[in-house]
Amino acid sequence: MPKATFQTPELGEFVDIPDIQEGATAKLKPLPASPDHQKALGFPGELVDDWEQKAVAKLGELLGKYRSLAVYLDACVKCGACTDKCHYFLGTGDPKNMPVARQDLLRQVYRKYFTVAGKIVPGLVGAKSMTKEVLDDWYIYFHQCSQCRRCSVFCPYGIDTAEISMAAREIMDHIGMGQKYCNEIIGKVHKIGNNLGLPGPALLDTLEGLEEDVEEETGVSVKFPVDVKGAEILLVTPSADFFAEPHVDGLIGYAKVFHQAGVSWTVSSYASEAANFSMFIGSYDQMFKAANRIRKAALDLGVKRLVFGECGHAWRVAYSFLNTLAGPWDFLDPKYPAPQHICEFTNDLIERGGLSLDASANDDMTLTIHDSCNIARASRMGSRPGGQFHIPRAVLKASANRFVEMNPDTTHEKTFCCGGGGGILTDDMLELRVKGAMPRMQALNQVMKKDGVTHMVALCAICKSQFSKVMPFYGIGMDAVVSLHQLVGNAIKLGTKE
Amino acid sequence: MAYEINGKTFEHDEEGYLTDLNEWNEDLAAIIAKDEEIDMTDEHWEVVNFLREYYNEYQIAPAVRVLVKAIKKKFGKEKGSNKYLYELFPYGPAKQACKIAGLPKPTGCI
Numbered sequence: 001m002p003k004a005t006f007q008t009p010e011l012g013e014f015v016d017i018p019d020i021q022e023g024a025t026a027k028l029k030p031l032p033a034s035p036d037h038q039k040a041l042g043f044p045g046e047l048v049d050d051w052e053q054k055a056v057a058k059l060g061e062l063l064g065k066y067r068s069l070a071v072y073l074d075a076c077v078k079c080g081a082c083t084d085k086c087h088y089f090l091g092t093g094d095p096k097n098m099p100v101a102r103q104d105l106l107r108q109v110y111r112k113y114f115t116v117a118g119k120i121v122p123g124l125v126g127a128k129s130m131t132k133e134v135l136d137d138w139y140i141y142f143h144q145c146s147q148c149r150r151c152s153v154f155c156p157y158g159i160d161t162a163e164i165s166m167a168a169r170e171i172m173d174h175i176g177m178g179q180k181y182c183n184e185i186i187g188k189v190h191k192i193g194n195n196l197g198l199p200g201p202a203l204l205d206t207l208e209g210l211e212e213d214v215e216e217e218t219g220v221s222v223k224f225p226v227d228v229k230g231a232e233i234l235l236v237t238p239s240a241d242f243f244a245e246p247h248v249d250g251l252i253g254y255a256k257v258f259h260q261a262g263v264s265w266t267v268s269s270y271a272s273e274a275a276n277f278s279m280f281i282g283s284y285d286q287m288f289k290a291a292n293r294i295r296k297a298a299l300d301l302g303v304k305r306l307v308f309g310e311c312g313h314a315w316r317v318a319y320s321f322l323n324t325l326a327g328p329w330d331f332l333d334p335k336y337p338a339p340q341h342i343c344e345f346t347n348d349l350i351e352r353g354g355l356s357l358d359a360s361a362n363d364d365m366t367l368t369i370h371d372s373c374n375i376a377r378a379s380r381m382g383s384r385p386g387g388q389f390h391i392p393r394a395v396l397k398a399s400a401n402r403f404v405e406m407n408p409d410t411t412h413e414k415t416f417c418c419g420g421g422g423g424i425l426t427d428d429m430l431e432l433r434v435k436g437a438m439p440r441m442q443a444l445n446q447v448m449k450k451d452g453v454t455h456m457v458a459l460c461a462i463c464k465s466q467f468s469k470v471m472p473f474y475g476i477g478m479d480a481v482v483s484l485h486q487l488v489g490n491a492i493k494l495g496t497k498e
Numbered sequence: 499m500a501y502e503i504n505g506k507t508f509e510h511d512e513e514g515y516l517t518d519l520n521e522w523n524e525d526l527a528a529i530i531a532k533d534e535e536i537d538m539t540d541e542h543w544e545v546v547n548f549l550r551e552y553y554n555e556y557q558i559a560p561a562v563r564v565l566v567k568a569i570k571k572k573f574g575k576e577k578g579s580n581k582y583l584y585e586l587f588p589y590g591p592a593k594q595a596c597k598i599a600g601l602p603k604p605t606g607c608i
Contacts, residue, residue, distance in 0.1 A: 031512050185605050195606030202556035209564055240607040243561040244592070245580055247607075275607060311607075425607060427513065427593070461607035469590075478584070 006431045008473040009091055009438040011445045017084045018093035025094040025435075029140045031428045033178035040187035041286060044176035051175040052130040056113050058171045059106075063114065068160070069167055073110045075157040076100060082151040082161075087416050088144050091435035096141045099151035099161045105137050106168050139177055142168040144432055146424055147280060148373035148417035162422070166282030169423075173281055181426035182277045189290050194239035194273035200226075203269050206242050214252060220494040222259045224251075227301065228266035233258070234298050235267050236274045236318075236339075237309025238461035246483045247464055250310050253485025256492045257346050260355055265307075268297035274314035275461065280423035291317065291325035304332055306339040310483060312372035312421065312460030315341060319379035341381050343391045343459065346488060350398050356493040362400035365455045365482070368447050369396060369405075370440065370467075371415035372460035386412075392459055392484055399491040404451040410443040418458070420466030433466060434473045441474045448476070459484045501529050515596070515603050522550075522600030530598045534589070542586055542598075544572055549599040559596050559604050 035045030048054060063070045082099040084090065089097035096102060104126065111118030111127035118127030128134060147162035172178065188197040198206075207224035214222045225231060235258075241251040258265045271293040278286030298306060306329070308318050318339045323329065329338040337344070349355050371389065381387040389412050397403055410416050419436030447453040458464045458481055467481040500507040501516075503525055509517040514533060516522060527546060531538050538546075548568050552560040560568070562580060570578020583591040592604050 181605070188605065196558065196604060196608070198558050199556065202558045202560075205556065206561050206564060209561075209567065213563075213567075238607050243604070243606070244608040245562050248561065248563050465608050479580075 006434070008434055011438070011442045011474060013446075015090055015439050015442050018090060020095050021093035022095060025088070025092045025097065025144060025432060026140060028144065028429065028432050030143045030424070030426060031180040033180045033183040037180060037183040037187055038173070038176060038178050040190070041173070041178075041183055041283075043173045043178055043183070047176045051135075054175050055130050055135070055171050056109070058174050059110065059167070060114065062167050062170065063110075066163070066167070068163060072103070072159045072164055073107050076103060076107070076159055077157070079156060081154045081156060082159075085151045085154045086145075087148075087150070087419060087439045088146070088432065088436045091419070091438040092432070094144075096137070097144055099155075102141050102145055103159065103161055103164050105134070105141055106164050109134060135172075135177070138168050138172060142172070143179060143424065143429070146373070146417045146419065146422035146436070148421055149377045150373065150414065150416065153377065153413055163282075165422075166279070168282075169280070170282035173283065178281070179423065181428075182281050182423040185277050186281070186286050186290070189273055189277070189293070193270050193293065195275055195277065196239040196243055198239055198242060198272065200269035203242060203267075203272055207267075210248070210252060210255070214255070218494055220259070222255050222494070224255050225264075225266040227269050228264070229300075230302050231264040231266035232303060233263055233265035233305045233307050234271075234294075234301060234303040235265055235307050235309060235342075236271060236294055236314075237267065237342075238274045238311040238314060239272055240461035240465060241309055242272075244461075244465055245468070246479070246481060246486055247310075247461055249486035249489060250483025251485075253483065253487070253489030253492075254309060254342055256489050256494060257342075257349065257355070257485070260492060260494065261345075261349055266301060266303070268301060270300070271297035274308050274311045274318070276314060276317040277423060279313055279317055287317065287321070288325050291322060294322075295326040298329075299331065305336050306332060307342055307345055308339050309342050310459040310461065310485060312374035312462060316374040316378040319381075341391075342485065343395055344382050344387075346395050346485070347382070347391045350395065357398050357488070357491040358493055359399055359401045359491055361490045362487050363402065365400065366402040366404060366451065366453045367396065367400050367455050367457055367482075367487070368403070368444065368453045369393060369411075369457045369484075370418065370444075370463060371411050372458065372463050373415060373417050373421060375459065376413055376415045392457075395484060395488060396457055399487040404447050404453050406443040406447050410439065416440045416443070418460075418463040418466040419470060421462050425462050425466055430469075434470045437466065437470045437474075441471070441476070444476070445474065455480050455482050457482055457484050457487065501526060503529065513597075513603065516600040519553075519600045519602070527598050527600065530600075534594055534598065536587065536594070536598070538598075539586075541569075541573065541577070545569065545583070545586060545591065545595050546599040549595055549601060553599070553601050559592060559601055562592060565591060
């Protein structure tokens with residue numbers, strides 16, 4: 001891999017609004033999906049004939065299907081509240097990374113073909129025909145949006161740029177201009193069951209290895225069951241939890257919690273993925289297919305509860321869409337939320353006194369927490385408002401003594417994206433990922449310097465991988481990111497309660 | 499897009515991953531490693547060979563943890579760490595070592 005050829009942003013005392021640099025990131029575009037990746041999802045292999053008309057027709061179809069999209073394209077009054085809220089704009093200075101400018105790339109085409117003013121006086125209302133130049137801009141800048149929805153928090157109309165970028169990607173897929181990273185991965189989920197392409201035997205081997213490791217370390221036989229019929233809980237977790245660091249440590253934490261809770265659980269080799277990248281490309285059809293693998297696994301295994309592991313957008317799909325995509329879940333035990341987040345599960349256990357935690361086990365770390373965007377802004381956890389913030393923090397504080405919050409302008413619903421969400425966590429987008437991480441790195445660096453923070457907790461597989469990769473560019477060690485359930489796993493006293 | 503050895507070409511994708519893993523040989527690995535600015539030592543070869551063995555059995559590269567464990571067994575405790583693997587393959591053992599081993603790039607949230 002060639003050495004980085006770009007400049008890593010410097011971390012100041014606060015995040016400054018950058019000088020405008022036209023076209024600063026115009027050269028950063030992700031690799032295109034190959035014809036094989038496209039066709040596996042039922043999309044055309046390459047740019048189709050009459051793509052202009054087909055793109056406009058697809059936009060028309062989406063406007064008919066999603067009322068919200070039409071509202072978002074109509075409602076903007078160009079107030080400017082969103083302009084300095086996107087991490088990619090703050091990290092790059094490219095004006096097309098201002099959320100309003102990103103929306104306008106689609107809005108100009110919408111106005112041209114779907115509004116009276118745009119048809120009669122296009123020049124006056126910023127309407128533009130669907131041209132190759134416009135399409136190229138779409139491909140570049142709708143893949144420089146991580147669909148984190150931070151801008152929508154500040155928009156007085158609540159315009160959701162994520163939904164606009166999803167629509168644009170859906171249109172591009174349908175005219176043969178898909179992105180390699182997302183589409184290759186979605187194909188693997190349909191074929192093998194997870195993003196990694198991890199086949200059943202490899203999953204079994206990996207989990208057996210974890211059983212050995214945990215037993216060697218603790219002397220307790222903690223199980224990592226696969227495809228166990230009649231288990232009470234089906235754990236659906238991102239496949240990165242089986243593969244990457246520090247994700248695996250989180251998985252070990254879940255297993256220890258289940259062990260202590262005394263419940264039977266299993267993962268499924270058929271639905272071995274919580275992530276649903278189909279959301280990133282705005283494809284309801286693909287999302288439906290992936291989600292229904294989980295339903296099939298739950299029915300085949302005869303489980304009574306559904307628990308999701310640490311993953312950001314997976315939790316959005318699970319919490320917000322799973323019932324319409326793959327429900328009804330009336331065959332599950334109605335006493336529990338369907339689905340339930342692993343943090344809820346652990347927190348309930350803590351509140352009921354079901355876990356013995358020795359928080360001093362994590363005294364070698366001073367911790368802060370990164371709220372993942374899809375958990376913070378697109379879902380909830382537990383039965384009270386704000387549960388998606390309180391519950392992970394409650395679990396953290398029960399497991400560790402030293403905890404510091406980052407600047408409140410960068411946490412809770414105002415959290416900054418890690419810089420790698422929304423289908424951008426790929427090597428070909430490394431420059432954008434490093435630059436887009438700047439606001440989060442700034443806030444982290446601040447608490448590291450001021451409060452002696454050593455580690456940042458994340459509860460999303462993408463965030464964890466992204467931070468491990470980009471933190472070294474900012475002089476922070478790659479192991480400064482930890483899984484939330486890694487802390488639980490460290491603190492838990494196995495075998496102390498029956 | 500292809501690597502070339504003595505007039506023979508070996509196709510690779512946009513990121514340098516070999517298209518047909520059966521075409522892999524040690525000379526080719528050395529050329530890919532050179533592109534990656536890596537001087538192959540015995541430890542590097544050990545990782546690459548382990549990856550290929552694991553792939554032959556499971557059709558996927560091993561989890562980082564599995565790799566660490568295998569290296570620890572072979573070279574001792576001080577070399578059995580994620581950190582050591584990153585010293586060998588600075589862009590990440592999973593991706594960079596897979597490329598040199600002629601295996602497909604691991605995908606997903608990693």
